[in-house]
Amino acid sequence: MPPRGDRSLADLLRLVVLTLVVVTALAIPVIHFDVQRRYLDGNLATLSVLTAEQLMRQVIARDPEFWVYEDGRIGGLLRDEVRGVAVRQVVYAEGGEAVVEIGAPLPAPLLRQRQWLLDAGRSVGALETSASLRPLLRDSLLLALVLAVIGGTGAALLCRYPLARLRRAERDIRYLAEHDPLTGLLNRHVVEALFERETARARRHHLQLSIIIFDIDHFKRVNDQHGHDCGDRVLRQLAGLVSRHVRASDYLVRWGGEEFLVLSTHTDLAMARALVEKLRRLVAAHDFGLPQSITISLGVCACSPGQGLQRCVSCADAAMYRAKRAGRNRWFEGDGEHSVTEG
Numbered sequence: 001m002p003p004r005g006d007r008s009l010a011d012l013l014r015l016v017v018l019t020l021v022v023v024t025a026l027a028i029p030v031i032h033f034d035v036q037r038r039y040l041d042g043n044l045a046t047l048s049v050l051t052a053e054q055l056m057r058q059v060i061a062r063d064p065e066f067w068v069y070e071d072g073r074i075g076g077l078l079r080d081e082v083r084g085v086a087v088r089q090v091v092y093a094e095g096g097e098a099v100v101e102i103g104a105p106l107p108a109p110l111l112r113q114r115q116w117l118l119d120a121g122r123s124v125g126a127l128e129t130s131a132s133l134r135p136l137l138r139d140s141l142l143l144a145l146v147l148a149v150i151g152g153t154g155a156a157l158l159c160r161y162p163l164a165r166l167r168r169a170e171r172d173i174r175y176l177a178e179h180d181p182l183t184g185l186l187n188r189h190v191v192e193a194l195f196e197r198e199t200a201r202a203r204r205h206h207l208q209l210s211i212i213i214f215d216i217d218h219f220k221r222v223n224d225q226h227g228h229d230c231g232d233r234v235l236r237q238l239a240g241l242v243s244r245h246v247r248a249s250d251y252l253v254r255w256g257g258e259e260f261l262v263l264s265t266h267t268d269l270a271m272a273r274a275l276v277e278k279l280r281r282l283v284a285a286h287d288f289g290l291p292q293s294i295t296i297s298l299g300v301c302a303c304s305p306g307q308g309l310q311r312c313v314s315c316a317d318a319a320m321y322r323a324k325r326a327g328r329n330r331w332f333e334g335d336g337e338h339s340v341t342e343g
Contacts, residue, residue: 026144033140037111039170040131043082044113046173048129051077051089052115054181055127057256064119068099073228077181078102083169085131091117092126099125106132180254182232183239188255191263195309198265203305210272212262213316214279214298217328219258226290231258234288238296241286242279261313269302269333276300276331284329297323301334 054077060067067074078089080103088103110130117125180187186194202209216222216238223231235258242260243252251263264272276298288294299319303312315334322332 029140029144032143033136036136036139037133040085040133040136041111041113043085043169043173044087044111044129044131046170046177047079047082047087048113048115048127050173050177051079051129052117052127055091055117056119060117060119060124064124068093068125071100074100075102080104083172085135085169088130090128090130092128094124106130107134109133109137183236183254185239185243185252185254185260188253188261191251191253191261192309194251194263195312198263199303199305202266205266207266208268209303210264210267210269210300211303211312211316212264212272212276212279212298212300213255213313213320214260214262214276214296214331215320215324216258217295217297217324221292222290222294230290234290234294237286237288238283238294241282245278245282246275261316269300272300272302273333280329280331295329297328298331299323299334300331 055074058077059070059073063070074091078091078100079087080089081087086103086106088101088106090101091099093099110132112128112130115127115129116123117127178186178190198209201207216234219231219234222234235254239252239254239260242262246252246262246264249265250267251265253261253263255261262275264275267275280296280298283294283296286294297320299316299322301312301315301319319332319334323330326332
């Protein structure tokens with residue numbers, strides 16, 4: 001039999017080890033749950049803001065008085081899952097009644113994000129995005145049991161795997177925040193950062209930068225005569241066609257509605273002129289599967305050093321509208337009088 005002092009020391013060591021295991025089994029799951037909850041809350045906030053902006057721009061702004069009846073268009077913008085995380089999104093009218101609900105009812109407790117839907121600054125409804133915390137609680141309790149059995153050190157590694165799923169979901173949300181859901185192109189929210197980066201690069205290497213804006217001619221007629229589904233198909237076809245004929249170093253952006261923007265890097269005005277004429281001809285010659293042909297009007301502007309994004313865009317935009325007023329299916333350059341018509 002060991003001496004009494006040795007037994008006391010052994011008992012103390014076992015108590016210390018047991019205490020470490022218990023503390024680890026309790027602390028790590030709590031930390032694990034809190035980190036996952038923060039990730040999920042951030043993802044919900046990003047998704048909620050993105051979806052609300054799309055609803056305001058693509059549904060409410062189109063039909064402010066009767067937007068609540070656009071069930072199909074509203075539902076097409078909502079999501080019920082993000083990489084394995086079940087999400088429920090509900091659009092409410094101004095009076096509080098649910099307009100469209102996507103996703104099955106979720107068990108409590110819930111994380112909720114609420115975004116107001118605005119028309120010209122006035123609230124006309126709300127978007128509620130929610131996700132259940134129950135799977136996170138279940139994962140954390142399971143982790144506590146595992147840690148209690150095998151000890152803190154080995155079990156701590158398991159925290160990484162549930163978090164990896166949420167990190168993938170965060171990457172998906174970031175992709176949704178930066179890309180147009182209909183065409184898959186970049187959206188206008190990322191243009192300013194891209195412009196600043198490319199402007200700095202152009203200044204460093206003494207390169208030039210050009211911006212092209214183009215718009216589908218008489219696109220409202222396509223929607224009115226053939227329906228919005230047909231209009232969406234035309235937008236997707238146009239995005240694919242132009243994407244295949246701009247350089248990998250250029251950025252094609254859905255600027256809004258039927259309007260697109262090309263940020264063309266290391267491109268002077270002469271090169272930009274060649275590109276806009278190429279795009280005009282490609283679109284005019286392409287078969288979109290409609291009785292009438294689809295054409296575009298374009299505006300191009302070469303960005304001078306120190307010129308801001310807003311000024312460049314305004315220059316190209318003004319040139320595009322001159323092309324529209326001059327008869328469409330043509331292009332103008334900013335601060336110039338040059339245009340090209342079909343034939």
